[in-house]
Amino acid sequence: MEFRGTTICAVKRNGVTAIAGDGQVTMGESVIFKNTAVKVRRIFGGKVILGFAGSVTDAFALTERFEGMLNKFGGNLMRSAVELAELWRSDKVGRKLDAMMITADESTLLILSGTGEVIEPDEGVCAIGSGGNYALAAARALYQETEYSAEEIAKKALKIASEICVFTNDHIRCETVGAELNASLPPVKEKKTAKKRAKKEDEE
Numbered sequence: 001m002e003f004r005g006t007t008i009c010a011v012k013r014n015g016v017t018a019i020a021g022d023g024q025v026t027m028g029e030s031v032i033f034k035n036t037a038v039k040v041r042r043i044f045g046g047k048v049i050l051g052f053a054g055s056v057t058d059a060f061a062l063t064e065r066f067e068g069m070l071n072k073f074g075g076n077l078m079r080s081a082v083e084l085a086e087l088w089r090s091d092k093v094g095r096k097l098d099a100m101m102i103t104a105d106e107s108t109l110l111i112l113s114g115t116g117e118v119i120e121p122d123e124g125v126c127a128i129g130s131g132g133n134y135a136l137a138a139a140r141a142l143y144q145e146t147e148y149s150a151e152e153i154a155k156k157a158l159k160i161a162s163e164i165c166v167f168t169n170d171h172i173r174c175e176t177v178g179a180e181l182n183a184s185l186p187p188v189k190e191k192k193t194a195k196k197r198a199k200k201e202d203e204e
Helices: 056-071 077-089 132-145 150-162 180-203
Strands: 001-007 008-013 014-020 025-027 031-034 038-045 048-057 099-106 109-113 127-130 173-178
Touching: 001 008, 001 099, 001 150, 008 048, 008 150, 014 038, 014 048, 014 077, 014 150, 025 132, 038 056, 048 056, 048 180, 056 077, 056 099, 056 150, 077 099, 077 180, 099 127, 109 127, 109 180, 127 132, 150 173
Parallel strands: none
Antiparallel strands: 001 025, 001 048, 008 014, 008 127, 014 173, 025 031, 038 048, 048 099, 099 109
């Protein structure tokens, strides 16, 4: 029986990219084998994040080969993805892998498949896996209609998908990369400055 993992959702907003994944691993089509699997991780010294869906064995193989490319090309995400895809297209890898992966660094967000496809998603929102369409729809709506951060949107989208897809649960893990501190500090400083200014005007 094959072990399969789903669902992964990624959101890029305000210089921060978040990738969230659930914890369920299914054996075959009907048995929940594990509830707390880790499908989202940091690689290349924490500078790159990724999440995988599909056959667990193939997903680990895809991740390992991609990490090897990152080391070879000095962490260049786009070139590493393209070079990995070229291996499949030239039949140097062998069989196709039944897995997909979302990966990101501070500037680039990509979807990689085990068949050699590299896709840069529109609008900085994407999702893969059995519950991917549910998560994608939720994430797009939250992205367009709210001011939630990338991490909040990714987590909320996964939670919604877990309520619809039987292969997805709500044990959600999320990793972020990018200007988290730079994105959060300016509003805080502005609010403090405004408060001090108002207090000073009251005293005068």
